[in-house]
Amino acid sequence: MNIDGxxxxxxxxxxxxxxxLVEGLVAAGAKVRALAYYNSFNSWGWLDSLPAETLSxxxxxxxDIRDRGTVAKLMPGIEVVFHLAALIGIxxxxxxxxxxxxxxxxxxxxxxxxxxxxxxxxxxxxxxxEVYGTAQYVPIDEKHPxxxxxxxxxxxxxxxxxxxxxxxxFETPVTIVRPxxxxxxxxxxxxxxxxxISQLLAGKDEIKLGSLSPTxxxxxxxxxxxxxxxxxxxxxxxxxxxxxxxxxxxxxxxxAELLIEKIRPSAKIISDEERVRPKKSEVERLFGSKEKITxxxxxxxxxxxxxxxxxxxxxxxxxANLARYKVDIYNV
Numbered sequence: 001m002n003i004d005g006x007x008x009x010x011x012x013x014x015x016x017x018x019x020x021l022v023e024g025l026v027a028a029g030a031k032v033r034a035l036a037y038y039n040s041f042n043s044w045g046w047l048d049s050l051p052a053e054t055l056s057x058x059x060x061x062x063x064d065i066r067d068r069g070t071v072a073k074l075m076p077g078i079e080v081v082f083h084l085a086a087l088i089g090i091x092x093x094x095x096x097x098x099x100x101x102x103x104x105x106x107x108x109x110x111x112x113x114x115x116x117x118x119x120x121x122x123x124x125x126x127x128x129x130e131v132y133g134t135a136q137y138v139p140i141d142e143k144h145p146x147x148x149x150x151x152x153x154x155x156x157x158x159x160x161x162x163x164x165x166x167x168x169x170f171e172t173p174v175t176i177v178r179p180x181x182x183x184x185x186x187x188x189x190x191x192x193x194x195x196x197i198s199q200l201l202a203g204k205d206e207i208k209l210g211s212l213s214p215t216x217x218x219x220x221x222x223x224x225x226x227x228x229x230x231x232x233x234x235x236x237x238x239x240x241x242x243x244x245x246x247x248x249x250x251x252x253x254x255x256a257e258l259l260i261e262k263i264r265p266s267a268k269i270i271s272d273e274e275r276v277r278p279k280k281s282e283v284e285r286l287f288g289s290k291e292k293i294t295x296x297x298x299x300x301x302x303x304x305x306x307x308x309x310x311x312x313x314x315x316x317x318x319x320a321n322l323a324r325y326k327v328d329i330y331n332v
Contacts (some may be wrong), residue, residue: 001121001233004029007077008232011035011065011111012084012126013058014045016187017179017224021082023050024225026057035074035085038062046186065107068114075114080232081123083111086156089190090130090277091332093152104155105162112166112174120173122232125163127178127241128156129217129286138249139289142178142241149281160241167239176241177231180288184221184308185315189331192216193309196256197316198325200263207260207267208330210275212253217245217288220308223301230297237296245288246301262313274330 008025012018013034025032036044044060063070065085075081087093087103108125115123132140133147148154166172183193192209199207219227227244231237250258253269260267276282293299303311316322325331 001235003080003229003233005031006079007031007033008080008082009033009035009074009078010082010084011074012086013060014047015084016046017182017221018084019046019050019186020184020221021084021225021228022047022058023054024222024229026054028229032057033059033061033074033078035065035070036060036062037085038064049186065110066102068110071110071114075118075120078118078120079122081111081115081120082126082228082232083108083124084126086126088152088188089332090150090152091190093150095332097151100151100155105158108159108162112163112172115172116166116170122238123172123174124177124228124232125159125174127160127176128153129178129180129243129245129288130283131157131160131178132286134283135285135287138285138287139245139247140243140287141289142243142292149283173238175231175237175239177228178241178243179224179227180217180219180243180245180286182219182221182224184312185321187221189325192252192255193259193312194316194325195331196259197263197313198322198327200259200267201316201322202327203264204327205267206270207256208270208272208275209252209256210272210277211282212256212269212271213251213284214282215249215251215285215287217247217249217286218255218305218308219244219246220303220311223303226302227293227299230299231293234297240292240296242293242296243288243290244293245290247288247290249285249287250305259309262309272330
């Protein structure tokens with residue numbers, strides 16, 4: 001399948017990865033229908049920041065993924081579904097776990113049920129590397145055991161297994177897409193890279209962080225987007241679970257030191273107990289395998305960690321962008 005000319009749906013299009021995916025799909029020639037979460041401000045989230053020329057080629061609809069009627073209105077005529085709508089943020093899942101079940105599990109169920117009716121050619125359900133928990137071996141491939149180390153990851157495991165069941169039970173053409181730690185412009189303030197960069201650019205001399213020892217496999221968002229598109233275009237990917245990973249790792253501490261060196265060399269790291277996950281909940285190591293995605297698709301990593309960080313820093317350095325981030329509070 002070639003995505004050019006296809007009518008596609010992106011749920012969670014107003015979010016970080018979703019808004020970048022909308023841009024990538026428009027550039028690839030797809031006809032995009034985008035779901036943004038309804039709110040009384042009539043905000044389309046990060047879609048509002050896209051160039052007018054790009055946005056003019058997108059059909060934006062607002063609603064709630066938890067509402068079956070909303071999803072039913074989205075699906076007619078859709079050839080490829082990119083289901084990204086989810087409630088993210090691990091610390092908030094400690095506080096409000098029930099809301100994660102509604103969005104992540106019921107929302108996914110709604111997409112799968114409507115896909116069963118309308119029969120798009122492909123349904124890509126977005127997972128997360130958090131479903132693996134702390135690595136039991138590396139690189140983490142798609143056969144690695146799952147471990148729900150937070151309510152968030154538990155709901156994503158549930159959504160993944162629900163998606164698998166629709167492929168096996170109803171032959172819904174599902175692929176579970178599992179990005180590792182995506183970063184880049186427009187990322188939520190609750191993620192570690194925006195946390196570090198925004199504090200540094202705001203002139204903070206003490207950078208507040210949680211645990212420094214965990215490692216992460218960091219994927220620049222433009223590479224993640226191309227991974228989604230490559231998977232959608234691969235017929236061999238139907239029924240599979242596929243990582244999007246760089247097959248490398250960096251510790252949070254080393255990452256922080258690298259960003260400090262680039263932005264504000266005089267800054268120091270301060271451990272903030274409020275930001276430390278419960279001991280059994282912290283995922284200590286994520287180091288993903290890219291063997292499957294490179295075998296089943298033509299995807300290759302285009303951006304190194306350094307290149308991705310430089311582009312991310314440049315975006316945050318725009319005062320209008322930095323002003324969106326509340327650097328003086330812990331963003332859960």
